[in-house]
Amino acid sequence: MGVAKDVSKDIKAVLRDQISGKLLLPLQKIPSERELSELFSITRISVKSALDSLEVEGLIYREDRRGWFVSPPRIKYNPLSRCHFHQMIRDQQRTAKTQLLGVKSMMAPSIIATLLALSELTPIHVIERLRYIDGRAVLFVENCLISHCFPDILSEDLAQSLTILYATKYGFKTNRSNFEFIPTAAPEHVAQALNIRTGQQVLKICRVNYNQHNDIIDCEFEYWRTDAVMISINN
Amino acid sequence: MGVAKDVSKDIKAVLRDQISGKLLLPLQKIPSERELSELFSITRISVKSALDSLEVEGLIYREDRRGWFVSPPRIKYNPLSRCHFHQMIRDQQRTAKTQLLGVKSMMAPSIIATLLALSELTPIHVIERLRYIDGRAVLFVENCLISHCFPDILSEDLAQSLTILYATKYGFKTNRSNFEFIPTAAPEHVAQALNIRTGQQVLKICRVNYNQHNDIIDCEFEYWRTDAVMISINN
DNA sequence: AATAACTGCTGGACTAGTCCAAAAACCAAC
């Protein structure tokens, strides 16, 4: 889309300034597109364009038909630390919440089968969850578990940390993981859950987990709102 | 921007299909926005919106006033492997090129000083380079070196690997590094170099390098075209 | 043969609207 250059340079600079100057605080609402277009005497399309650009930058985010809001600071995600979601968020003085969206049991589709190194028709469980930080839905997670490794797991509370559940109920420790971080667009079902537009940018993380015997136990697809996270690695 | 929903769903699906079906090949040009708008009987704005969305997905990219093109496969970037850029690209059967954009010598601004753990006014060299994969500019790099650690470095060929230069000329080995990966928008000078629009999404990588004595020797800012790369970690 | 000027094509930026659907606020009826 027309990305802000001349007319919208103004409004971008003003908003950026207001945000960095703490006049607009995290989670606070920004005036509506129509208001801004009147304030700056430009079309709503140009306003949208400027807001889009600030959104890419990670300064603001939109909620469908609710308005635009200032983004809170990014969470630091260290893939090398064996720390589960709630712990990580708590360590950064933020509050976390997990909501179970649904569970499906099915035969592993080919992409998943390849990732999990399954050679033939194998049943898997797919657990879909939505994670919140400070009350805002920022992460959609899809876990694919090899069913026979986790008998009876569906009767457990799946809103808790799966890593902990693996350890306590099955004696599995996540020994190592393979990660892939891919900036891409949100697929339909993810966009819907995160309340963003289909095709909007997200950070996709594909993760394959190995237990202490070096067996693959599950894989995970995470979709983060890009303004909510940064990857941090110290080695 | 209006992200593709109804009218533009069509055009998105068609292009996606043509690309995955290899009817449109990497680096190949897509029909112009005006042509597409006639072909699908929709406005150019709607076409733009659909193309924008495919761009976010990483399937296509634009070149200013030249047209839209199909993205080649992403490069896998493993931050834990001590492998320099040209080596990494070669290992993936692609061709790399580095172009020196310029060198500045200055006092470290506060952000850099903090990163490099400098306590007082310290001169640094800033080396700006542009990296190409298969002839396409995909990576803008800014290296900030503490000047007194690298006497006379400016007389060297700076288009080669700095890691290698550090080792051969100064006996420095990059022992470990801290990384931060941040999906954000391209600043003005980066956008210009990469030939993308200001404010377009990029993957920003901040990296601080330590030598074998555990001293910070330099820091680096990388800005990747998001469709050109994925981060891959195995541990 | 080299260079400068022209020209068409491309995306960039923008104006001025319209219609729609979801969310939220409001208000009246129960």
Add this chain to the structure above:
DNA sequence: GTTGGTTTTTGGACTAGTCCAGCAGTTATT
């Protein structure tokens, strides 16, 4: 007090154009 419509507000999607600037290829000039 709660429920259930109605109205208002908000962003989503779209139409139908305009003008501009950079790129590339051609043509005319030197």
